[in-house]
Amino acid sequence: MNKPILIGFFLALVFGSVIYHYLNNRKNYSREWRYSFAGNHSLHRKASTTGLAAALRFRADFGHQRFFHPDMKMNAGLNKKGTPGLLQDNDPTGKDVNTPSTTVKKFDSGYIAFWVGITLALISLSLFLLFQIRKRQAVTEQFNVARADLITLFNNAPCGLHSIDEKGFIVNINNTLLGWLGYEKVEIVGKLKFTDLVGKDEQNGAEQSLAISQVSASDKVRLNLIKKSGETIPVILSVVRTDGLSKAPEKRLFSTVDNSECRDSLERIKHLDHELEAFSYSISHDLRAPLRSIDGYSRILQEDYAVKLDVEGKRVLTVIMNNAKRMGKLIDDLLEFGRLGRKTLQRSHLSMTGMVNSIVQELVALEPTRKIEVKVGQLHRAFVDVDMIRQVWFHLLQNAIKFTGKTDLAAIEIRSYQTGEGETCYEVKDNGVGFDMQYAPKLFGVFQRLHKMQDFSGTGVGLAIVKRIISRHGGRVWAEGILNQGVTFYFTIPIEDENT
Amino acid sequence: MKILNAVEILLIEDNPDDAGLTIHALKKHNLANNLLHLHDGEEALAYLFSDEITSIPKVILLDLKMPKVDGIEVLRRIKSDERRKIIPVVVLTSSKEDRDILESYNLGVNAYIVKPVDFDKFVKAIAEIGFFWLLLNQPPK
Numbered sequence: 001m002n003k004p005i006l007i008g009f010f011l012a013l014v015f016g017s018v019i020y021h022y023l024n025n026r027k028n029y030s031r032e033w034r035y036s037f038a039g040n041h042s043l044h045r046k047a048s049t050t051g052l053a054a055a056l057r058f059r060a061d062f063g064h065q066r067f068f069h070p071d072m073k074m075n076a077g078l079n080k081k082g083t084p085g086l087l088q089d090n091d092p093t094g095k096d097v098n099t100p101s102t103t104v105k106k107f108d109s110g111y112i113a114f115w116v117g118i119t120l121a122l123i124s125l126s127l128f129l130l131f132q133i134r135k136r137q138a139v140t141e142q143f144n145v146a147r148a149d150l151i152t153l154f155n156n157a158p159c160g161l162h163s164i165d166e167k168g169f170i171v172n173i174n175n176t177l178l179g180w181l182g183y184e185k186v187e188i189v190g191k192l193k194f195t196d197l198v199g200k201d202e203q204n205g206a207e208q209s210l211a212i213s214q215v216s217a218s219d220k221v222r223l224n225l226i227k228k229s230g231e232t233i234p235v236i237l238s239v240v241r242t243d244g245l246s247k248a249p250e251k252r253l254f255s256t257v258d259n260s261e262c263r264d265s266l267e268r269i270k271h272l273d274h275e276l277e278a279f280s281y282s283i284s285h286d287l288r289a290p291l292r293s294i295d296g297y298s299r300i301l302q303e304d305y306a307v308k309l310d311v312e313g314k315r316v317l318t319v320i321m322n323n324a325k326r327m328g329k330l331i332d333d334l335l336e337f338g339r340l341g342r343k344t345l346q347r348s349h350l351s352m353t354g355m356v357n358s359i360v361q362e363l364v365a366l367e368p369t370r371k372i373e374v375k376v377g378q379l380h381r382a383f384v385d386v387d388m389i390r391q392v393w394f395h396l397l398q399n400a401i402k403f404t405g406k407t408d409l410a411a412i413e414i415r416s417y418q419t420g421e422g423e424t425c426y427e428v429k430d431n432g433v434g435f436d437m438q439y440a441p442k443l444f445g446v447f448q449r450l451h452k453m454q455d456f457s458g459t460g461v462g463l464a465i466v467k468r469i470i471s472r473h474g475g476r477v478w479a480e481g482i483l484n485q486g487v488t489f490y491f492t493i494p495i496e497d498e499n500t
Numbered sequence: 501m502k503i504l505n506a507v508e509i510l511l512i513e514d515n516p517d518d519a520g521l522t523i524h525a526l527k528k529h530n531l532a533n534n535l536l537h538l539h540d541g542e543e544a545l546a547y548l549f550s551d552e553i554t555s556i557p558k559v560i561l562l563d564l565k566m567p568k569v570d571g572i573e574v575l576r577r578i579k580s581d582e583r584r585k586i587i588p589v590v591v592l593t594s595s596k597e598d599r600d601i602l603e604s605y606n607l608g609v610n611a612y613i614v615k616p617v618d619f620d621k622f623v624k625a626i627a628e629i630g631f632f633w634l635l636l637n638q639p640p641k
Contacts, residue, residue, distance in 0.1 A: 281597055285565040288594040291617045293517040299619040300524060321619070328617030339598075 018119050021112075160235070160256035168193040177256060180235075182228040194254075199224040199232060222259065234259040273342065280338045287331050295324040326459075330447075333461035337446060340468050345385040347496070352379035352389075352426065356414055359393050363401050370410065372401060377415035380424045383496040388469045395462035396428045396489050402456055403432035403487070423475065423492040431486040435479075443479055466491070506555040508534035508634055512544040512574060513592075514566040518615070522561065522592070525623040531630035541569025545577055548584060556587050556640075559610075559633035564593040564600055572603055579608040586640045590629060 154161055160177030162170050170188050178185060181197065195203050202223055224232040235256040298321045302314060309317070353376060360374045382389070397412070404410035413429045435443070435450050442448045444467040449460040470477045474494045481487035509532070513519040519537055526532035536557075538544045544562075560578070564571035571591065579585045588610040593600065596614045604612050613629060616622045633639075 281595065284595040284597055285593070288615075288617055289515055289518055292521065292594070292615060292619070292622060293515075295617060296521040296524075296619040296622060297517070325618050 012123075014119065014123070018116055157255075160258070161253065162194065162256070163251050163253040164194050165251055168195060170194055171251065180227070180233055180258060181225060187228075197225050199226055225256070234263045276338065277342070280335055283331060284335055288328060291324045291328045291331075295321050295328075298324070330459050330461070333459045333465070334446070337461055337465050337468065340388065340465060340472070343388075345388070345472060347383050347385055350382050350384055350386050350389060352382055352393075352416065353377075355386075355390060356393055356397070359390070359397050360412075363394075363397055367401060370405070371408065372404070372410040372412065374412045375414065377413075379414065379416040379426065380418065382424065382493045384473055384493060385469075388472070392466050392469050392491065395466050396491075399462065399489075400428055400430040400432065402458070403434075403451075404430050405456070406433065407431055418495070419492065423494045425490055425492045427488055427490050429486065429488040434483050434485050434487045435481040436483050437481060440479060440481070444477065506534060506557075507536045508558045509536070509630070510544070510547075510557040510560045511535055511537045512541065512560065512566070512571070513537065513563040514540045515563070518563070521619070521622065522626055525626035526630050528623065529627045529630060531627070531634055540566045541571065541574045544574050545569060548578065549581075556584070558588070558637075558639045559629075560587055560589045561592045561629070562589055564591060564595060564604075572600070572607070575604060575607045575609060588633060588637065588639065590633065592629070 155175040157174060157176055160174060160180060162173040162177055165171050169190060170192055171190065173185060173188055178188070181188075221237045222234065223237055224234050226232055236259050237254055237256050239252060239254055298317045302309070302317050302321075306314070356376050356379060360376065364372050364374065397414075400412045401410065404412065411431045414427065415429075416424055416426045419425050433451070433456075439450050442450065444463045445460075446464040447460040448464070449458060451458075467477050470491045470493070475492040477489070477491040479487055479489045509526070511519060511522060513522065516539075519539075523532050523535065523537070526535065536547075538547055562571045562574060571593070575589055575591070577584075578587060578589060585608065590611040590613060591600075591604050591609050592613050592615060594615055601612050611629075613625060616625060
């Protein structure tokens with residue numbers, strides 16, 4: 001139990017005993033008490049039980065006794081009415097107010113009432129104070145809990161926090177940031193400016209971006225902080241609060257987010273990208289040269305030494321040359337596929353109808369002996385990388401013509417429509433060999449082929465290229481096929497706002 | 501390899517097999533009579549920047565990926581030299597990497613040809629290069 005409660009308990013005891021005492025004695029003298037009052041002040045005839053009223057009454061009465069002593073009273077009466085002594089003698093009640101016995105009795109009861117009143121007032125005051133103290137204590141306790149919570153949060157926040165004064169000196173810094181930097185709090189607070197922790201080459205920039213007093217919370221500054229060990233740590237710094245409340249020196253609170261993971265990932269990606277580039281560069285140079293030699297020298301053998309080779313010998317040479325060429329094509333396609341991932345999109349507005357028509361003409365011209373009917377609808381325009389989309393159409397149309405090679409009349413249809421979900425869907429439908437839908441997931445993989453080499457040529461990279469290009473444009477690509485009835489390829493391109 | 505006639509074609513190529521095919525293709529069209537084959541960039545620079553050279557070749561066929569001094573460096577040296585920058589240089593390489601093409605043109609290359617893997621196309625390409633630079637083109641004196 002704490003002290004205030006004990007004090008309260010004690011005061012309650014005092015209060016209780018006084019009340020008890022008063023109640024016990026009231027009956028004995030109340031009559032006289034009331035009576036004596038009545039003689040002087042009819043106003044106070046009815047004694048109230050409240051202590052304060054009693055105290056007041058007593059004071060008034062007692063005061064009257066004091067200030068209106070019989071002699072003085074006469075003077076007062078004389079002053080008032082001009083008839084000295086008359087007031088005293090002609091009192092209508094006919095009571096002698098100055099009878100000693102009555103005075104003592106009255107004094108006793110008044111005395112008790114006075115102290116009861118004082119006690120009650122003190123008790124009330126004590127109770128009030130006690131209540132206030134308790135309330136205050138509860139608030140203080142809440143405040144302390146909140147403060148402790150805040151300090152814990154401040155120190156263990158997942159981000160660094162620090163505040164600086166108007167001169168840029170660090171006035172507070174949390175454990176997280178201290179941990180990152182490897183300093184003790186005493187080494188920093190009041191001793192270092194925040195800009196002292198920023199890399200030399202970034203100091204000016206940092207000072208500038210932090211000096212502006214109107215920095216808003218959305219402003220983010222990317223910096224490299226220098227650890228005590230001399231290493232750097234990349235962070236994103238932002239202003240949490242600018243204190244403009246009082247006349248106190250301006251103080252600003254900042255948060256810092258550790259950006260090293262992001263930097264490391266970025267560096268890793270850059271490194272991988274660099275490696276990949278070196279890899280494909282090397283493939284591009286080194287893998288093709290031997291193939292050229294295989295093909296070239298086989299050809300020289302075939303041409304210049306033909307007389308020394310029999311039919312089988314010539315056939316074997318042809319097999320070697322065909323494979324060398326095929327490998328060359330595979331390398332080219334694979335390099336192209338790799339390049340697509342790295343190339344940045346250069347979008348412009350494109351008439352899809354115009355592009356499709358020109359590719360169709362080009363491809364149909366290569367098949368003069370075949371009957372190919374191509375219907376090109378009015379296609380929606382698109383905001384795309386023209387070179388890449390040309391490849392998409394080229395591969396899809398080339399496939400359509402290739403895989404209708406065994407039908408008497410190839411019927412190819414190209415159309416487009418808006419899906420209502422902010423994208424345009426383009427369709428290429430043919431009546432060729434189609435494919436079994438169970439192999440649909442393989443269709444767009446690299447080097448995946450669904451047909452035998454002797455039936456249809458190809459490297460199996462075309463549709464992988466299509467998929468990559470469409471993905472890079474933010475669209476989707478899929479196909480629906482029925483074996484021996486044809487296939488429909490679909491791809492979507494998001495409708496881009498021209499201004500973006 | 502010393503020859504009596506003035507060099508018309510300077511072939512700078514480290515891969516002997518590739519060089520053989522190029523020479524074979526040129527020979528087929530009688531274009532390889534005054535050809536000098538150098539095997540890497542270092543050799544090429546030594547030849548081009550020596551006093552031995554009396555007349556400038558009609559064309560330099562330059563491979564890019566070579567040991568020691570690569571083709572890009574040879575091209576840079578030729579094109580930054582007051583006297584030699586007028587020599588037509590044709591890059592003849594396996595690579596069609598964008599950065600190679602861009603860098604070559606930035607340095608002032610006269611043509612950039614990607615060697616086809618297919619021998620028919622290769623022979624055709626080499627023959628066209630030979631005809632164009634030896635017969636059609638008017639070189640600086």
